[in-house]
Amino acid sequence: MPKKFYVVWKGLNPGIYDNWEECKMQVEGQENTKYKSFPNHEEAAKAFDEGYNNYLRKGGGSPKAVSNLLKPALATQPNLNSLAVDAACSGNPGDMEYRGVYAATGEEIFHVGPMKKGTNNIGEFLALVHGLALLKQQNSSLPVYSDSVNAIKWVKNKKSKTLLERTSVNEPIFDLIERAEKWLKENTYSTKILKWETSEWGEIPADFGRK
DSSP, rough: OOOEEEEEESSSSSEEEHHHHHHHEEEEEEEEOOEEEESSHHHHHHHHHHHHHHHHHOOOOHHHHHHTTSSSSSGGGGOSSSSSEEEEEEEEEEEEEEEEEEETTTTEEEEEEEEEEEEEHHHHHHHHHHHHHHHHTTTTTEEEEOOOOOHHHHHHHHHOOOOOOOSSSHHHHHHHHHHHHHHHHOOOOOOEEEEEEEHHHOOOOOSSSSS
C-alpha cells in the first residue's frame, strides 16, 4: 500500500503526519478541522506552507478535493461503536479463518476456523453474514464494517460468487456458504453495512495482522 502524508491545517497540533493514526489524534473531537491526505511529503509540505485558504484558492483545486477538505472530521472517521469483521487465509486456497471484533476495543466477538482449502473472499463473505445474523439475533443497532468490496457485493446479491472447487476437504466451508446464502434469502435486517477505508484509517480492527 503506498504511504500517505496528512496535512492538518487546523486541529490540535497543526502539521504534517505520516500516518492516519497520528493525524486522527489531531482532528478527532475538534471543531472546524481542516486536513487532507497527500500521496507524498513534497505535496503535503507545499500545501501546508501555502496554508488552507491559499491551497483552496490555488486550486488544490478540484471540486472533489475541496469537498473533501470541507467535510467535518467525524464524516471521515470510522464509527468505532461497531462490529468489524475480517478473514485471513494462508495460501489460496489454504487454511481460512474469520472473526468479528468490537471495533472500539478489539474484543473478539466470534472466531471461526481455521478451515482447510478456503479463500480469503469466502472468509470475508462468511464473516459479514455471521456478523449480520449475530447482530439481528441480539437486536443490536451496531453497524458492521468490512474492508472487502467483494464480500459486501456478495451479501447484497445474497450469493457467493466464488470459483473455488468444492472437494471433500473443503466441504465444511461450502456447508457454511450454503447456510449463509439461505440466511440472506430468508431474513431481512436493518444493520448498516459499511466499507472500512483502509487507505485512510489503517487496517480494520478485526485484521489478523499477518500481512
